[in-house]
Amino acid sequence: MIRNILKKIAEIVLILVILSFFVFLLLYIAPGDPAEKRLTSQGVAITKQVLDAERERLGLLKPFLVRYGEWLLSVIRGDFGISFKDDMPVAPKLYKGLLNTFFLAFTSLSVSLIVSFILGVSSALRKDSMLDHAVRIYSFIANSLPNFLISVLLMYFFCIKLNIFPVIASGNIQGLVMPVLCLSIPMTGRFIRQIRTEVLNQMNEDYVMGMKCRGVKKHYIALNIIRNSLGHIFTIVAIQIGTLMGGSVVIEAIFRWPGIGKLVMDSISARDYPVIMGFVLIMGTIYIVVNTLSDMLDKVLDPRIEKD
Amino acid sequence: MSETILKIQDISLAYEECPVVTNLSLDVKRGELLCIVGESGSGKSTLLRAVCGDELVKVTAGSIIYEACDIVGMKEAERQKLKGTRIGYIQQNPYGAFNPLRTIEAQFRETLKSHGKTFRRTDLREIFGILELNNSDEILKSRPYELSGGMNQRIAIAASFILRPELLLCDEITSALDVTTAAAVMEELFKLKSENGTTIVLVTHNIGQASNIADRIAIMYQGKIVEFGESEKVLMHPEHEYTKKLLRDVPRL
Amino acid sequence: MKKRISRKKVIKIKLVIMVVLALSVVFLTLFAGVIAKNDPYQTCATSIRTAPCVDYPFGTDNLGRCIFARVLYGGRTTIAATFALVFISFAIGTVIGMVCGYFGGIIDRILMRLADITLGFPQMVVAIAVAGILGGGIKSAMIALGITMWVSFARLARSHTFSIRSAAFVQTARFAGKNDAYIIMVHVFPNLLAPVLTNALTQIGTTMIGLSGLSFLGLGVIPPAAEWGSMISEARAYIQIAPWAVIYPSVATIITIIIFNYLGDVIMDYREVR
Numbered sequence: 001m002i003r004n005i006l007k008k009i010a011e012i013v014l015i016l017v018i019l020s021f022f023v024f025l026l027l028y029i030a031p032g033d034p035a036e037k038r039l040t041s042q043g044v045a046i047t048k049q050v051l052d053a054e055r056e057r058l059g060l061l062k063p064f065l066v067r068y069g070e071w072l073l074s075v076i077r078g079d080f081g082i083s084f085k086d087d088m089p090v091a092p093k094l095y096k097g098l099l100n101t102f103f104l105a106f107t108s109l110s111v112s113l114i115v116s117f118i119l120g121v122s123s124a125l126r127k128d129s130m131l132d133h134a135v136r137i138y139s140f141i142a143n144s145l146p147n148f149l150i151s152v153l154l155m156y157f158f159c160i161k162l163n164i165f166p167v168i169a170s171g172n173i174q175g176l177v178m179p180v181l182c183l184s185i186p187m188t189g190r191f192i193r194q195i196r197t198e199v200l201n202q203m204n205e206d207y208v209m210g211m212k213c214r215g216v217k218k219h220y221i222a223l224n225i226i227r228n229s230l231g232h233i234f235t236i237v238a239i240q241i242g243t244l245m246g247g248s249v250v251i252e253a254i255f256r257w258p259g260i261g262k263l264v265m266d267s268i269s270a271r272d273y274p275v276i277m278g279f280v281l282i283m284g285t286i287y288i289v290v291n292t293l294s295d296m297l298d299k300v301l302d303p304r305i306e307k308d
Numbered sequence: 309m310s311e312t313i314l315k316i317q318d319i320s321l322a323y324e325e326c327p328v329v330t331n332l333s334l335d336v337k338r339g340e341l342l343c344i345v346g347e348s349g350s351g352k353s354t355l356l357r358a359v360c361g362d363e364l365v366k367v368t369a370g371s372i373i374y375e376a377c378d379i380v381g382m383k384e385a386e387r388q389k390l391k392g393t394r395i396g397y398i399q400q401n402p403y404g405a406f407n408p409l410r411t412i413e414a415q416f417r418e419t420l421k422s423h424g425k426t427f428r429r430t431d432l433r434e435i436f437g438i439l440e441l442n443n444s445d446e447i448l449k450s451r452p453y454e455l456s457g458g459m460n461q462r463i464a465i466a467a468s469f470i471l472r473p474e475l476l477l478c479d480e481i482t483s484a485l486d487v488t489t490a491a492a493v494m495e496e497l498f499k500l501k502s503e504n505g506t507t508i509v510l511v512t513h514n515i516g517q518a519s520n521i522a523d524r525i526a527i528m529y530q531g532k533i534v535e536f537g538e539s540e541k542v543l544m545h546p547e548h549e550y551t552k553k554l555l556r557d558v559p560r561l
Numbered sequence: 562m563k564k565r566i567s568r569k570k571v572i573k574i575k576l577v578i579m580v581v582l583a584l585s586v587v588f589l590t591l592f593a594g595v596i597a598k599n600d601p602y603q604t605c606a607t608s609i610r611t612a613p614c615v616d617y618p619f620g621t622d623n624l625g626r627c628i629f630a631r632v633l634y635g636g637r638t639t640i641a642a643t644f645a646l647v648f649i650s651f652a653i654g655t656v657i658g659m660v661c662g663y664f665g666g667i668i669d670r671i672l673m674r675l676a677d678i679t680l681g682f683p684q685m686v687v688a689i690a691v692a693g694i695l696g697g698g699i700k701s702a703m704i705a706l707g708i709t710m711w712v713s714f715a716r717l718a719r720s721h722t723f724s725i726r727s728a729a730f731v732q733t734a735r736f737a738g739k740n741d742a743y744i745i746m747v748h749v750f751p752n753l754l755a756p757v758l759t760n761a762l763t764q765i766g767t768t769m770i771g772l773s774g775l776s777f778l779g780l781g782v783i784p785p786a787a788e789w790g791s792m793i794s795e796a797r798a799y800i801q802i803a804p805w806a807v808i809y810p811s812v813a814t815i816i817t818i819i820i821f822n823y824l825g826d827v828i829m830d831y832r833e834v835r
Contacts, residue, residue: 015678023690030694140826144818146770148777148790149811152797160801206404213360213399214467215392217422224407224418246685250774265778268693276690283686302409304453 012288016281017072023280024068027273034084034271035060041085041270058084071277080281081274085267090274093263094282101259105248107176108183113237116188120195121229125222127200135192142189147247151182151254179255183247187240194236198229231301238294242287313338313475313507314359319370321351321358327368328354329531336475341501341508343518343539345554346528352511353400355528356477359509360397361387374475393423396473398464400480402457405464412463413448419467435466438503439496458489462496469500476501478510482517494521515554519543527551569834576831579824586817590636599627601634601787610803620805622796628806632813635787638699640817643768646703646710651761654714659745659753661715662722673719676712684709688771692780699772699788702781706771710764717760721753759832763825766818773814789814 035054039046055061059070074081080090123135158178202208202225211221249261256262260279267275314336321329329351336342346352358365359372361379371378374395379387391397399405406415417427429444436444439462452460461481468476478497482490498521501508512518518525518539525542527535527550534548546552589596599617605625613620619628661669688705695701725731731748739747773790775781782788784795789810796806 018678019682026691027694031696032694140823141819144766144822145815146774146777146818148774149793149814152793152800152807152811155797156800156804156807206399206401207407209362210399210405210464211407211419212362213391213397214405214419214471215388215390215422216419220418220422224410228407228409242683243685245683246689249686249689250778253778264690265693268690276694280690284682287683303451304408 008292012285012292015288016284019284020072020277020281021068023277024071025064027276028064028067032271033060034058034273037269037271038084071274074274075281080278083267083272083275085270085272085275090278093275094260094278097258097260097263098282100257101248101252101261104176104179104183104252104257104259105244108180108187108248109237109241109244111180112184112187112191115184116191116195117233119188120192121199121222121226123192124196124199124203125225135196139189139192139196142185143193145186145189147182147186148250148254150185151178151251154178154181175255175257179251179257182251182254183244186247187244190240190243191236195229195233198232198236199225202228228302231298234294234297234301238291241290245283245287311338312336313375314509315373316355316359317371317373319355319358319372320368321354322366322368323354323364325366327531329358331370332531332533333370334526334533334536336507336509337524338474338507339505340523341498341510341521342524342526343522344509344511344526344528345513345515345518346511347513350528351531352528353479356397356479356509356511360395360477361391392419392468392471392473394474396468396471396476398461398468398476398478398481400483402461402464402481402484403452405460405467406452408453409451411449411451416448416467416470420470423471425471431470432466435469435500438499439463439466440492441466458485458493461485461493465493465497465500469504469506472504473506475507475509478508480511480513483513490517515543516558527554572827572830572834575827579820579827582820583824586636586820587640590633590640593630593633593637597627597630597633599630601626601630602785603627610799610806612803613805619809620803622792622803622806623799628792628809631787631792632789632810635789635792635810636813636817638782638786638788639769639773639790639814642699642703642772643765646707646772647761647764647768649703650707650710650764651714651757654711655718655750655753655757657711658715658718658720658757659722659749662719663726663741663745663749669719672715676715679709679712682709685771685774688775689778689780692775697780697783699782699786702772702775705775705780706768710768713760713764714757717757718753721756722749725749725752755832759825759828762821762828766822766825769814769818769821 033051033055035051035058036046038058039050039054044050052061059067062070071081078091080094082088083090083093119135119139123129123132126132155178205228208221208225211224248259249264251257252259252261253265260282264276264279266272267279312335316332316334319329319332320327321332332351332355334355344352344355354365358367359374359379367380370380372380374390379390406412413427416432420427429448432448433444436442436447441447441459441462447455447459447463452463455463461484465481481497482493485493494517497508500506510518510522515525522539524537525535525539526533527542527548529548529550535542535546535551542551543555546555593601603626605621608617608621608625610623611617611621611625617627617629619632622628622631657672661672684706687709688702690705691708692702692705695704725748731744734744734748772781773788773793776788776790777794779791779794782791784791792810793807793814796803796810800807
């Protein structure tokens with residue numbers, strides 16, 4: 001058991017190292033010069049001399065592998081290096097952004113899971129009813145809506161036509177409603193569809209027939225079906241975490257939500273490499289860890305997987 | 309041995325809009341063991357499923373009269389009341405009776421609660437004993453996927469008998485088991501039947517198995533009953549070509 | 562039997578309708594020049610933010626440009642870029658998948674490991690980071706999305722190649738002395754085309770969402786080029802004064818994505834019942 005966990009951790013670390021290396025390489029060969037961006041933003045007149053001095057100071061003149069090595073060391077130290085933009089340490093910036101993003105993403109995930117679970121399960125249990133048709137149409141359309149579009153349409157209706165919510169989110173509960181809706185609507189579209197399919201699959205299992213013929217009450221049968229669907233539902237959620245992360249970057253940029261997505265968008269335009277690298281590493285870690293955990297949870301909920 | 313418990317009259321059945329059984333009539337007498345023998349695809353399983361009330365099987369014509377009551381036109385809720393306590397059903401897949409991921413005990417509790425009965429270990433131990441399930445405490449704690457096919461089928465039989473049904477429908481219940489286990493399970497089933505006076509309709513493709521235990525035998529071929537009568541008569545003096553062929557194909561020991 | 566046939570028929574009818582709809586969207590944008598009277602790039606100081614009227618069926622934007630024309634031309638950009646990207650990912654992914662599945666060994670292990678790593682990272686996050694780093698432009702947006710897109714094609718092609726490779730007719734061809742390239746082209750490729758092509762169709766909607774999302778963030782097409790995402794993003798600033806400048810490109814985006822997503826679903830159903 002412990003050996004397996006260690007092996008898994010080693011695998012995750014290896015993937016992250018390779019991933020970060022590729023991103024570092026991409027940043028290295030990509031156009032754009034952080035030193036130039038910084039000087040421009042400070043309003044300094046750019047001469048060759050000033051530029052070279054700035055490059056020297058930011059450590060951009062060192063060989064590629066040395067720079068990558070130094071960055072890895074900064075990760076091991078836990079400070080993620082110093083921002084190119086304002087010379088502040090990167091770790092606290094990432095931490096603060098991450099907290100805000102977590103708040104947004106977690107709320108959206110919970111809301112969409114609760115809604116999707118109720119709608120997905122009930123539409124599967126009442127297959128081909130009016131409810132089922134309505135839910136299926138909703139989930140299809142919701143899945144086809146890009147979240148940036150939802151943001152624009154919601155802004156138009158709620159902020160301008162009805163004047164209920166503020167246009168720009170400020171981290172309070174009211175400001176949370178619109179970003180959460182934008183992230184949740186497409187997500188419910190996917191969740192409902194997958195949960196419905198999974199529950200329908202379970203309903204076709206032989207044990208359901210067996211229970212029906214023993215005259216077991218309907219609500220017991222439904223509970224058994226739901227219990228057996230849970231493993232798959234967790235996997236579905238884990239897979240959607242990636243989409244959620246991408247979506248939150250877009251939504252944060254639109255609503256100026258001070259999360260890690262907005263931070264990275266700002267950092268990309270400023271070519272603030274240490275922040276970009278930190279972002280990549282954190283997002284990669286979260287995604288891989290969540291998926292690994294969901295695999296493990298799957299085995300707990302359905303011990304048959306271990307046997308195969 | 310003469311009262312009719314189940315009367316099937318001129319019934320036609322369709323499975324997924326595909327006609328399987330046409331114009332079939334059959335009667336089951338209280339307390340007897342009736343075997344329906346036929347090859348796969350002959351419609352024998354569909355017939356059982358129609359009696360037990362599977363929604364996938366459509367009754368396109370005819371009636372199924374159970375205890376003087378036509379159950380074809382019956383409301384869903386009324387029908388539900390018959391399931392388990394009046395008409396039991398055991399399917400072919402030994403892993404099909406129970407949710408594979410939950411403990412046997414939890415599922416017995418649910419089954420009994422659904423019929424307003426309470427779960428008592430002593431009741432269960434008795435039935436388990438007849439079925440050669442000796443360490444009942446351990447079995448109750450396990451989950452179906454951890455147990456063998458034979459064990460699962462025995463537990464499924466126990467779950468049916470604990471509800472004391474009047475009529476028990478058994479659909480190829482031993483075909484997924486090895487020969488020795490199958491023989492033992494059949495023997496135990498027979499014992500339970502004699503003790504409880506349960507009427508059993510057993511569907512099988514194995515006429516040899518039927519010959520050992522059946523009171524009466526019905527031979528089914530392409531959705532119709534081609535021969536029906538006392539088992540001795542059917543086995544010794546077969547009239548239909550198909551029955552003769554079936555009997556010829558029985559391996560002699 | 563009757564029900565199965567009727568379901569098949571329903572799906573066939575749906576399929577025809579969806580193909581017609583999808584083709585009409587493509588043709589509408591292809592013949593944008595014929596359909597729209599106005600030049601999508603012609604600014605006009607006297608008709609800024611005009612509400613929809615006879616001359617401008619969808620109104621005009623902040624610079625007095627005809628939104629109807631811009632929606633049509635913008636659709637051309639989005640749809641062409643989407644098709645190109647899906648096709649390129651399809652081609653690259655299928656070749657990689659076939660090579661991995663057919664030859665196996667070390668190449669297979671390395672490439673599939675790479676695929677795992679790529680899959681281990683959310684597509685839109687990668688796309689935003691890469692597009693941002695490469696700088697704007699439709700090409701970098703396509704590269705940014707393409708980095709993760711080939712994987713699903715490669716995996717699918719690989720698993721199908723695996724099963725085709727051990728089929729009797731491939732073994733026969735091999736004994737007949739046909740070389741690997743011939744077997745891949747003549748036996749493997751035609752047999753995996755249908756499932757992989759279906760995957761390509763289902764990717765169209767997602768790719769469109771991704772591309773217009775990047776443009777919306779300013780990481781896709783560079784203005785003044787017309788593109789739905791960037792049009793919506795631009796017009797968002799004056800949505801109170803000229804809601805039509807947002808509504809029409811939004812509706813166009815939604816309808817197009819729904820059509821292609823539904824087409825993908827129907828084709829999957831069709832393959833299932835056939």
